[in-house]
Amino acid sequence: xxxxxxxxxxxxxxxxxxxxxxxxxxxxxxxxxxxxxxxxxxxxxxxxxxxxxxxxxxxxxxxxxxxxxxxxxxxxxxxxxxxxxxxxxxxxxxxxxxxxxxxxxxxxxxxxxxxxxxxxxxxxxxxxxxxxxxxxxxxxxxxxxxxxxxxxxxxxxxxxxxxxxxxxxxxxx
Numbered sequence: 001x002x003x004x005x006x007x008x009x010x011x012x013x014x015x016x017x018x019x020x021x022x023x024x025x026x027x028x029x030x031x032x033x034x035x036x037x038x039x040x041x042x043x044x045x046x047x048x049x050x051x052x053x054x055x056x057x058x059x060x061x062x063x064x065x066x067x068x069x070x071x072x073x074x075x076x077x078x079x080x081x082x083x084x085x086x087x088x089x090x091x092x093x094x095x096x097x098x099x100x101x102x103x104x105x106x107x108x109x110x111x112x113x114x115x116x117x118x119x120x121x122x123x124x125x126x127x128x129x130x131x132x133x134x135x136x137x138x139x140x141x142x143x144x145x146x147x148x149x150x151x152x153x154x155x156x157x158x159x160x161x162x163x164x165x166x167x168x169x170x171x172x173x
Contacts, residue, residue, distance in 0.1 A: 001043040001053065003132065006060050007035040008067045014076035015083070016104040027075070027083070030138050034067060036118055037133040054128050062121045070171045074098065076105035100163075100172035102155040107138045112150035113164040119150075124167035 013029040040053045076099040077084045087095035101109055115134040122129050135145035146153075154164070163170040 001040050001046070004038040004054075004056060004059050004129070005035065006056070007033050008064055009033050010067050010072040012071060012074055012076055012099075014105045015081070016106060017078060017081055018104045020104065020106075033137040034071075034114060035135045035137075036063065036115075036131050038122070038129040039132045041127055041130050058125075059129060062125065063118050066117070066121070066169060070169055071099065074171065076101060076110070078102075078104050096172075098172060102157050102162075107136050107142070107144040109154070111136050111144050111146040112153045115146055116150040116154065116164040120165055120167040 009031065011029060011031050013027055015027045016024040038059055044053075046052070074097050079100050079102060084095070084098060084100065087098060099105065101113065103109065111134050114136070115131050118131045118134065122131065133145060133147040135143055137143045150164075157173075159173055163173050
């Protein structure tokens with residue numbers, strides 16, 4: 001059965017404080033493209049009528065809303081970044097727009113977190129589809145792609161249910 005593939009663009013800011021180059025330790029941003037490949041969880045022959053397991057509109061509706069409302073123009077920070085504490089103390093409304101990650105918000109980590117998030121959405125919507133691959137184009141010359149089980153690569157945290165495993169619009173715990 002054919003896979004569904006779609007792309008969404010978003011702008012973001014982040015900084016990497018745990019060993020990346022010094023230029024990445026300063027807040028900076030990227031215009032990124034996130035592409036997902038969805039496959040049916042139970043592939044069957046097309047039915048001769050609708051000929052799709054789920055319409056594109058239904059398949060991408062929640063995901064595009066998440067990207068547009070939570071990722072676009074958000075700041076990505078590690079949970080231990082001092083800027084996060086500053087925002088929580090001085091600008092709590094803006095702190096709610098910060099994507100909080102376990103360690104530096106690298107593109108390598110973000111592909112895993114976002115794949116877990118879209119799979120949580122898809123499971124909550126009936127589990128007809130699952131994300132088999134997710135890629136983020138950070139710059140025109142740098143793309144990170146992931147296929148597999150993101151839980152095998154996401155750093156351990158003390159929480160039972162992190163934001164990336166919940167089928168809600170959360171971006172922090």
